[in-house]
Amino acid sequence: MTNLVFDKKNLFARKIVTTLISGLTISALILVIGNGGNIIWFPPVVVFPLVALILLTSLVFPIIWQKLENKQKIDSNKTFGLLYSLVRFVIAINLISFGWKKIFGLQFLVPSEIAILPMNQQSGEWLTWFYFGYSDTFGVIIASIQIFGSILLLYRKTVLVGSLTLFSLMLNLTLINIFYKMNLGALLQSVILTFGLLFLILSDYKKLKQFLYSSDTIFPSLQFQNIIIKNVIRVSVLIVSLIFTIYLKTLLSR
Template identity: 60%
Template sequence: MLEHSSLEIQNSIWKKFFTTLILGLEFSALLLLLGNGGNIPWFPPVLVFSLIGISLFGVLFFPLIWHLLEKKQKINSTKLYGILYSGIRYCIAFNIAAFGWKKFYGLQFIVPSEIANMPMNRQTGEWLTWFYFGYSHTFGIIIAMIQIAGGYLLLFRKTLLIGAIILFSLLLNLTLINIFYHMNAGALLQSILLTIGVLFLIALDYKKLLAFFLKTKSNLPTLNFKNEILKNILRVSAIILSLLFTIYLKSLVK
């Protein structure tokens, strides 16, 4: 009975819907990237958004058709999941790597001279952010290499999880920057969609992560305290004492 219930959950229509939805979102993000803000003559915005609409519209009906065919045993869900997961990984890898290559070829972090010469208090958060990140070309290249390498790692099952974790930490940071520094809507949407996609890939292996982070103990030697209360006091003291030290430093500021 338990095995049957587990199988129902595994093959539920909700799993099909969310998997298809993630692919639709990541494919839409890829189309937006290829559209390049309407600057490519052979791929105008009307075509970009038409394809996005078709892909998102398909998300609503494809899981239902899939579920129906599965019940009639006319479709191999395992192979189909493999195709969908591969599509998600490819879209994310292409998208994130493209942003990395743009940094190599000077297509990001470029601030026009008329903007750069303006006083800081007259510039938008977006231009200040681009000026800051563009100040160091080396730093931009490092970010680019992380993006390209992380995208490449997604394309192999053995390195999928580590690639997703690396990209998630990067993309979450970029998403927060895009939100709180008021970056343009396109950049924000891209970062959100990519973050969702990478988080989805991580969630597929959540059991491994829980086992690794919560059940695996460190092999580092440690102090042996018989008194648990004293041990916990010492742990908390690292946070409290650092706070008190900061308050003291604040008091020195005139």
């Protein structure tokens, strides 16, 4: 079971975070299913009230949860575990669906009337969409990472590996969505999924810390009696590359 369950410090704050992340990830999935109002049987008049209800519930439930716990009428360990698993599976469904959309050509589509415009007349969103859609292979690679990374979320022993893999991808996509001014829906999806994955990573913080700081490398290292020499070599990597870059810039500016 996740470390989040057994750590009793700041338990109410953890209830709030866990419930809020659950509500946000479920809401994001519902918005994806709603697909901008294109699905007849799931119109916006149903989608948005449902999302509002879920978000409201995620804000109120921690208070109810705390009161029930004080009265010993709820098993908090099981509740944490249920919500934690819910986040895992909802994120997996969401990202896998985005992966399938890429494979079946439902993403990175640019209308012909937009594609024929000069680059300096394109918005950041269309430039990004056209760039990613230029290579079908690249799209399939991103889709594969989303699909297989999400599959790892479905198994408790591989959640951390899947979360780390998907977090690096989603953080990159979130930054693209922000700085290339993608539409608000895409930005919200990426932000929510990124925070959801961060939640899963931090839930396994002890395991991650043990892996990063307690694992011994099998490779030999250079031995220096003077630590200053070792640090000078490390800093020189940064300095030498910087000097070389400045040199190249001076050549181009001539």
